[in-house]
Amino acid sequence: MKGYLIDLDGTLYRGNEPIPHAAAFIANLHRNQLPYLLVTNNSSRTSEQVSLHLAELGIDVPPGFIYTSSQAAAQYLLEHPENPERSEYAERRRVAVIGETGLKTALEAAGFELTEDNPETLVQGIDRDFTYAKLTAAVNHLRAGALYVLTNPDHMLPSGPGFMPGAGSLAAAITTASGVQPVIIGKPSPIIMNYAIRKLGLAASDVWVIGDNADTDIKGGELAGCKTALVLTGVATSDNVKEQLSRAGVQPHLICKDLHEFSLEVFGNSYRPPSSL
Ligand SMILES: [Mg+2]
Structure with missing residues (x-):
């Protein structure tokens, strides 16, 4: 299994x-009741919003099969209530957020109080309404001893024909100004990978990590002890794959043109994708 x-x-x-x-790949996992999570x-989005977005694209995935860096950040805070900088707090329940709906929703669902008033933790993700005032407040929270948690380290994200800055670029400003380094939750951090593996209820060596990014997906999978497959449908392509792998310093178990090729490799000739998809 x-x-x-x-x-x-x-x-x-x-x-x-x-x-x-x-x-078709996702439908096959469902049909054969194979454990999986989209990580x-x-x-920025809640798992419900991701599920709706996927449905619009004809990909049927219930929210419970989606695991975001926001949910993993909330899980991390639940499991790490201590803050060495602020030992007077037995429980860190007060959280300042730089982020969007997905992050705020995940933290509130986990029972945290979102506040700018003397928070014990700063959690930061992508925030497309980031301002100088937010940067200033964040830096002052960290200088007062708040723990700094970053949802993901991505510097740039594909956007239309170009790119847009990701959470990691905002973190660079906060880190430079405050001198405080964050706890990183998202890929390639083993934190999100280990929570996801635990949710599957499997040993890491029984889990395939599949993604298009050598720096995040493959590196994260390697660090967590999983099998890794790079698909050449996004950041990595047949033209740049060698360069991407050598820059990331990783070697996936499989390199596949797409998810169909992955399925044939892993499920063999018995793989029959649903004909309607
Ligand atoms: Mg990707």
Whole structure:
């Protein structure tokens, strides 16, 4: 029995376009009741919003099969109530947030109080309304001893024909100004990978990590002790794959043109994708 941790952007879709064979691949996992989670560094959407977005692209995944860096950040705070800088707090329940709906929702669902008033923790993700005032407040929280948790370290994200800065670029400003380094939750951090593996209820060596990014998906999978498969449908392509792997210093177990090729490799000739997809 194997489980699957699957990336979203560049693996199942690109922006608003589904990637060929993605819907069939997911439908096959469901049909055969194979354990899987979609694991995303994107903290901006809730798992319900991700599920709706996938449905619009013809990919049927219930919210419970989606695990975001926001949910993993909330889980990390639940499991690490101590803050060495602020030992007067037995429980860190007060959290300042720089982020969007997905992050705020995940923290509130886990029972944290979102506040700018003397928070014990600063949790930061992508925030497309980031301002100088937010930067200033964040730096002052950290200088007062708040623990700094970063949902994901991505510097840049694909956006339309170009790119846009990710959570990691905002973190660079906060880190430079405060001198405080964050705890990183998202891929390639083993924190999100280990929580996801635990949710599957499998040993890491029985889990395939599948994604398009050598730096995050493959590195994260390697660090967590999983099997790794790089698909050439997003950041990595047939043109740049060698360079991407050598820069990331990783070697996936499989390099596949797409999810159909992965399925043939792993499920063999018995793989029959649902014909309607
Ligand atoms: Mg990706």
